[in-house]
Amino acid sequence: MGVESPLSSIRIPRVLDDVTFEWCAQHLEPIFRATLIDADIQPVGAGRIGTTVRVRLIWASERAASPPPSVVVKLVAQSAVARRAARTFGSYRAEVGFYLELAEHVGSRLPRCFIAAYESADRYCLVLEDMGDSEAGDQMRGCSPEEAEASLLELARLHASTSASSGIDIPSWLTPRRAIIESHEALTLAVRLSDRFWARFDDRLAPEVEEALTELAVQCDQNRPRLATLTSVLHGDFRTGNLLYGIGRPVVVDWQTVAVGNSVADLSYFVGTSISREKQRADHAIYIDTYVSALRSYGIQIDEQLLWADYARYALAGLAMAIVGWSLSERTPASDEMFAVMADRSAIHADELRNIS
Incomplete structure (x- = not known):
């Protein structure tokens, strides 16, 4: 399961409300080759310059190999102050670039990345493995x-x-x-x-x-x-x-x-x-x-x-x-x-x- 490139056709959510069941189905079903029937979206974490949500996924049961029960989605910060900080330091472009071009070479333990997309300092998205009970x-x-x-x-x-x-x-x-x-x-x-x-x-x-x-x-x-x-x-x-x-x-x-x-x-x-x-x-x-x-x-x-x-x-x-x-x-x-x-x-x-x- 590869990651999307920054120039892909992914519809990058701008705000938390853009992460809907329809968005999840459109972008996750092709990756996991399964039919999504429900998605529960809840904010998590305390990121300073980003917004993180956990998406609990319910899939149709016809597949033998189960897709993940949840993923983590990262978006730009909802605070204008935090977005300015991210723009100043190129934070969003850097994180997308890391997962696209460096993560596979890094010896540290990382969450798997399913989608990494960047459009501008005000639009980026990561879909990452949910590390469960960590x-x-x-x-x-x-x-x-x-x-x-x-x-x-x-x-x-x-x-x-x-x-x-x-x-x-x-x-x-x-x-x-x-x-x-x-x-x-x-x-x-x-x-x-x-x-x-x-x-x-x-x-x-x-x-x-x-x-x-x-x-x-x-x-x-x-x-x-x-x-x-x-x-x-x-x-x-x-x-x-x-x-x-x-x-x-x-x-x-x-x-x-x-x-x-x-x-x-x-x-x-x-x-x-x-x-x-x-x-x-x-x-x-x-x-x-x-x-x-x-x-x-x-x-x-x-x-x-x-x-x-x-x-x-x-x-x-x-x-x-x-x-x-x-x-x-x-x-x-x-x-x-x-x-x-x-x-x-x-x-x-x-x-x-x-x-x-």
Whole structure:
């Protein structure tokens, strides 16, 4: 079952109400070669720059091989603020391009993609495998040690399978894309917006955030190019909230920030945003050893001294993402709290590494 191309004749839904029984029958019956008799459509998830719905499907029973009982459909965000953010970063085109041109080469566990279609910054659609009994990671709680280890193994699979030694062809549209977490332009934007962010959250941010904001400005001024530990495809927003757990290996979702860059940016960002510091400080050596050992099992040898330097260099990636994400997202109490927690953890992450060095 292949995916539709961005230039296919699919009728891309513009709003949630466009996903109807008739739409599902028109586009899903040819893929699954079955007759649809009912579809129950319910919003799910808490996507910041997209709308996600689960479609429960009832099929005629004449087929011996059963089509799926449900799928997940992703559309553009209903919020104008979120759509502007997606337009700014080319988010929808990137995610469609990922599923059309890269997904089959990626070693991480992914949902199967049945339809991927893009028309403009205001129209895109994905129809994905519904991962059943899985649960999205809890960004507020942070991940458990077991979830962290499993997540890092998936991250290593992504980087090993898309590094230069993998031999895959990187699509031309992806080569110039820079992930927000390592982009100097995004860093500059975060510094410019930092006063507004501090004014909004200073009464609930960790003490380390104030120093981290100063350090962020210094990094922005320096902007020195460096040799990357390992260059590969990056997820760009690899955190526990974008992983599905509970059904074996974690499933990696939300590829709207996909880019090519320094693999360690993904690594440091994950640890800095997804490991709760409420009970104990992060054991960075364990996380790095898990990641490096996994890379070596795939034949990737890296300079650990350079890796540690890059790991510290990207320690504030979560803070930059929190500021930029907050500024471009629809303001809700839940999103405000998530971005504040990301900022806290990232600042503490940087402080821990500063003390280690």
